[in-house]
Amino acid sequence: MQFQNPWGALAFALLIPLLLLYLLKQRYEEQTVPSVLLWDAALTQWEAAHPWQRWRKNLLFFLQAAAICLLALALMRPIRPVEGLGRDKVLLVDVSLSMQAVEEGDASRLDRAKAAARSLVETMRPGEEISLMTAGMQNEWLAHRSTDKGELLRLIDGIAPGYGTSQPEEALKLAEALYGGSADGAETPGEAGNPGGETPAAENLPTLHIFTDRDLSAVGGSAVLHNLARNAANAAVTRLSYGRSSSGDLTVLGVIQNNGPATTLSMELWADGALLDVQEIHAETDAAANVLFEGIDGGASQLILALGDPDALEADNRAHCAVAEGSGRRILLRTQRNVFLEKALLLREDVELYKSGADETLPTGNFQLLVLDGGPGMDAPPEGEESDAPDDAPPTEMPHMWTFAPQADGDWFTVADAPPAALRPADSPLARALFQHVDWDNLRLAEAVALQPTDPAAEILLYMGDAPLIVAREREGRKELVFGFDLHNSNLPLEKDFPILVQNALGWFLPLQNGGGGQLAVGQSASIPLLAETKQYDLHLPGGQTLKGQTQRQYENTILPGFYTAIQYGEDGQPLGQDSFAVNAAAGAESELRTAPAGGASGAETAENGVLRNQTLLPLFILAALLVLLVEWWAYHR
Amino acid sequence: MAEQLFDAAFLGQLEQLRLRFRGKAAGQSGGGRRSRQQGISPEFSDFRAYQLGDDLRRIDWNAYARFGRLVTKLFLEERQMRVHLIIDQSASMQLFGKHIMAKRLALTLAYLALSSYDQVSVMPIGEGSGASQASPPLGPLTGKAQFLRTAQYLEELPAARTSPISEEIRRIRFPAGPGVSYLFTDAFSQDGMEDALAYLRYQKQDATLVHILAPEELTPPYEGELRLLDAETGEQKELEITPALAARYRKALDGFCAGLKEACHRNGFRYEAIPANLDIREAVLGHLMD
Numbered sequence: 001m002q003f004q005n006p007w008g009a010l011a012f013a014l015l016i017p018l019l020l021l022y023l024l025k026q027r028y029e030e031q032t033v034p035s036v037l038l039w040d041a042a043l044t045q046w047e048a049a050h051p052w053q054r055w056r057k058n059l060l061f062f063l064q065a066a067a068i069c070l071l072a073l074a075l076m077r078p079i080r081p082v083e084g085l086g087r088d089k090v091l092l093v094d095v096s097l098s099m100q101a102v103e104e105g106d107a108s109r110l111d112r113a114k115a116a117a118r119s120l121v122e123t124m125r126p127g128e129e130i131s132l133m134t135a136g137m138q139n140e141w142l143a144h145r146s147t148d149k150g151e152l153l154r155l156i157d158g159i160a161p162g163y164g165t166s167q168p169e170e171a172l173k174l175a176e177a178l179y180g181g182s183a184d185g186a187e188t189p190g191e192a193g194n195p196g197g198e199t200p201a202a203e204n205l206p207t208l209h210i211f212t213d214r215d216l217s218a219v220g221g222s223a224v225l226h227n228l229a230r231n232a233a234n235a236a237v238t239r240l241s242y243g244r245s246s247s248g249d250l251t252v253l254g255v256i257q258n259n260g261p262a263t264t265l266s267m268e269l270w271a272d273g274a275l276l277d278v279q280e281i282h283a284e285t286d287a288a289a290n291v292l293f294e295g296i297d298g299g300a301s302q303l304i305l306a307l308g309d310p311d312a313l314e315a316d317n318r319a320h321c322a323v324a325e326g327s328g329r330r331i332l333l334r335t336q337r338n339v340f341l342e343k344a345l346l347l348r349e350d351v352e353l354y355k356s357g358a359d360e361t362l363p364t365g366n367f368q369l370l371v372l373d374g375g376p377g378m379d380a381p382p383e384g385e386e387s388d389a390p391d392d393a394p395p396t397e398m399p400h401m402w403t404f405a406p407q408a409d410g411d412w413f414t415v416a417d418a419p420p421a422a423l424r425p426a427d428s429p430l431a432r433a434l435f436q437h438v439d440w441d442n443l444r445l446a447e448a449v450a451l452q453p454t455d456p457a458a459e460i461l462l463y464m465g466d467a468p469l470i471v472a473r474e475r476e477g478r479k480e481l482v483f484g485f486d487l488h489n490s491n492l493p494l495e496k497d498f499p500i501l502v503q504n505a506l507g508w509f510l511p512l513q514n515g516g517g518g519q520l521a522v523g524q525s526a527s528i529p530l531l532a533e534t535k536q537y538d539l540h541l542p543g544g545q546t547l548k549g550q551t552q553r554q555y556e557n558t559i560l561p562g563f564y565t566a567i568q569y570g571e572d573g574q575p576l577g578q579d580s581f582a583v584n585a586a587a588g589a590e591s592e593l594r595t596a597p598a599g600g601a602s603g604a605e606t607a608e609n610g611v612l613r614n615q616t617l618l619p620l621f622i623l624a625a626l627l628v629l630l631v632e633w634w635a636y637h638r
Numbered sequence: 639m640a641e642q643l644f645d646a647a648f649l650g651q652l653e654q655l656r657l658r659f660r661g662k663a664a665g666q667s668g669g670g671r672r673s674r675q676q677g678i679s680p681e682f683s684d685f686r687a688y689q690l691g692d693d694l695r696r697i698d699w700n701a702y703a704r705f706g707r708l709v710t711k712l713f714l715e716e717r718q719m720r721v722h723l724i725i726d727q728s729a730s731m732q733l734f735g736k737h738i739m740a741k742r743l744a745l746t747l748a749y750l751a752l753s754s755y756d757q758v759s760v761m762p763i764g765e766g767s768g769a770s771q772a773s774p775p776l777g778p779l780t781g782k783a784q785f786l787r788t789a790q791y792l793e794e795l796p797a798a799r800t801s802p803i804s805e806e807i808r809r810i811r812f813p814a815g816p817g818v819s820y821l822f823t824d825a826f827s828q829d830g831m832e833d834a835l836a837y838l839r840y841q842k843q844d845a846t847l848v849h850i851l852a853p854e855e856l857t858p859p860y861e862g863e864l865r866l867l868d869a870e871t872g873e874q875k876e877l878e879i880t881p882a883l884a885a886r887y888r889k890a891l892d893g894f895c896a897g898l899k900e901a902c903h904r905n906g907f908r909y910e911a912i913p914a915n916l917d918i919r920e921a922v923l924g925h926l927m928d
Contacts, residue, residue, distance in 0.1 A: 028865035028876050034730035034855060035826035036868045036875045038894060042886035043877055 008075030063632035070625035078617040088206030095136040096166035097590035101313040103230040113211035135171035137164035137523040163585040164522040233260025236316035236591035248298035254305040258283035266308030271300035320582035335373035340493030344502035374405030374486040400479040405486035412455035421465025431461040433532025446489035508532040519582040534568040684712040721751040726823035727764035727798040729869040734852030739914040740822035763806035764798025804833035812841040819843040846908040
């Protein structure tokens with residue numbers, strides 16, 4: 001028995017004045033009588049007929065003391081944990097990655113959990129309300145106080161396994177808060193919440209059944225725990241990464257965690273759906289092992305490292321990785337000096353910025369973007385670039401180019417004088433994408449030139465009056481952007497819009513990639529590297545599902561491991577490009593399957609951990625106190 | 639003190655009782671009271687001057703013819719009786735006015751007996767009195783002239799310590815021959831009344847147990863937690879007097895009185911229970927007279 005209000009014990013102090021009352025009351029009034037013979041005879045007869053009268057005085061004291069004790073105990077609000085009572089149940093099903101484990105050739109943990117939940121639903125009594133909740137990366141209410149047995153069974157059957165972690169303790173608190181009420185109003189699905197938070201009577205609280213493979217005995221006796229763990233051994237691919245050599249080949253590194261005895265594991269490397277290599281590695285007991293694959297074709301875009309032999313949990317037997325174009329974005333800035341431009345370029349975290357002057361030797365290595373910051377000699381692509389690459393090495397790709405204030409005609413445009421005039425952005429998708437959040441009204445130019453495209457593929461983005469001031473072209477994957485003014489002769493670098501303009505341009509030149517090496521964990525938010533002229537994209541999910549017409553740059557619902565591919569479309573519906581990222585299962589803590597509680601619960605379907613509900617004993621104590629007072633009244637008048 | 643016990647009103651009542659007593663006596667064979675020997679053939683005993691109310695059949699006409707005076711013949715059954723007034727002077731009798739009632743009753747009977755030329759003896763009992771010589775008995779006295787002396791004696795009779803009534807009774811020196819005894823007591827004696835009554839019968843006494851009880855004893859006004867002190871033994875009794883216990887007491891008292899009555903009847907005596915606050919005339923006429 002426990003007490004919710006220990007301060008009620010102060011009422012026991014009332015015993016002190018009661019005792020004093022009896023002690024101080026021991027003053028008899030004296031009365032002289034002719035003889036006590038008859039009183040003696042009367043008392044003897046009385047005590048013979050009522051033997052307890054001898055102790056009457058003491059009996060009254062004890063009855064009154066008992067009444068005080070019972071009232072004090074009632075004030076302390078006694079409660080008693082009760083199992084199995086109550087008409088409602090809350091079923092909490094753990095859908096974390098480890099629940100997919102299949103041990104001893106039986107059904108998976110999740111299947112066994114669903115079977116146990118089904119049995120509870122099938123035996124529900126009329127009027128009984130059952131709530132159903134899953135605990136995964138997020139806790140989700142599937143049913144709230146439902147009396148529909150069929151609906152509950154359907155929901156249980158529809159519970160899908162997750163690939164992330166779970167926190168049943170948080171789900172437990174949520175369930176307790178919802179049924180116990182909370183001051184700030186807890187929300188329940190489909191309901192307005194529980195404002196006011198009146199705590200229901202203890203006997204009305206439901207019994208919480210937790211179906212999990214976690215050891216929740218430390219949570220503290222508040223639910224019926226159905227521990228489904230059977231402590232099987234398991235190995236998992238916890239990490240897959242790659243590096244690109246100077247020749248462009250890939251080196252793939254995998255890390256395998258062995259949660260079990262020492263064993264030999266067969267590791268398979270797949271690239272773009274084709275099996276490239278198989279290696280056998282030895283993993284020590286409860287230790288990690290590495291596997292290395294070298295000389296992988298640099299053109300591979302999707303890598304998969306998988307365990308060749310199945311084990312208890314197959315969902316963590318493979319890891320995915322999307323190969324990025326390069327490890328970082330190398331940008332070469334040819335400028336005499338332009339701190340503003342330099343800072344704006346470095347706002348991108350993936351940018352590796354290299355600088356050179358017109359008369360300086362260019363650094364070796366491939367660059368994805370070349371920025372020519374105007375001025376003499378700054379308008380031509382670099383020539384005579386020194387490279388230590390061998391002569392028979394494949395030619396490197398031409399970088400994208402961003403040119404300011406060209407001095408001479410280019411391959412696809414001509415340069416002419418342009419009188420100052422008002423600036424007017426073109427009405428095109430690329431112009432809107434590049435100039436988003438850029439206000440040209442504040443731009444002041446000291447001098448500018450008109451850029452007249454000669455290539456039909458070129459596009460005018462900004463007019464100064466009628467003269468083109470900013471033009472762009474994309475051909476064979478190479479992008480070029482030309483500004484007809486020198487940044488040094490304008491106030492643009494001083495405007496707050498300038499860094500935005502630079503980032504918009506970089507977004508067009510070098511769209512953002514996801515993750516480090518192109519892989520995320522289940523539940524992580526993915527950035528979709530949209531092109532500037534993308535109207536919408538279709539996202540192809542690992543399960544084969546395709547989400548069409550997407551426009552958001554962030555995708556939150558990465559619940560399945562595998563490759564996610566976004567195919568981007570322009571306004572005319574033509575595909576503009578695609579980008580992939582990989583999502584892997586939470587193969588860390590969830591791969592450790594030996595989580596059954598010690599002391600015999602291993603293999604047991606259920607482990608009693610106490611019940612959520614406490615039965616109040618307050619009415620019982622009050623009734624007992626009233627009965628004692630009644631007996632005391634009767635004894636006094638007797 | 640004499641005024642408290644024997645005031646003018648009381649004495650006036652005594653005179654009325656005497657006349658009524660004489661009227662009753664005149665209707666009998668003679669003497670002031672009915673004798674136990676009533677029905678036995680009378681034997682001539684003596685003469686006395688005629689008194690108003692005497693039976694005319696008892697007038698000795700020969701003496702009238704000879705002497706010219708009316709003279710009444712006296713027989714054995716009408717001879718002078720010995721009246722013993724035994725007064726319990728123990729501590730219990732001193733409470734609630736019981737001793738006053740006892741003395742008044744004793745004086746009343748003494749007056750009646752003295753007026754009838756009977757012998758009257760007053761014998762207090764209780765340790766320190768009677769045979770203990772602290773308060774020697776009075777009498778035997780004869781004649782109405784001894785009334786004041788008797789009154790004074792009773793007036794000055796002190797309270798006595800407690801001792802069993804049976805022991806005190808045995809110290810009384812009864813004169814030889816039968817007599818009439820009145821025992822005025824509350825009967826609260828440790829040894830009971832059986833032995834005392836048996837002794838009186840042994841002494842050929844025609845006894846009447848006058849059981850005097852105060853209203854406080856008949857219906858105790860007490861309640862709550864009391865420490866009762868026995869006036870005679872000093873014994874203390876702590877108890878809580880509840881209505882139920884008071885009812886039990888009354889039942890015990892009824893049983894006590896019934897036991898005394900039965901004991902008196904077994905010995906051929908009379909039992910009269912007289913409340914201490916009863917009017918003396920009513921007490922005498924209603925309880926002590928036939």
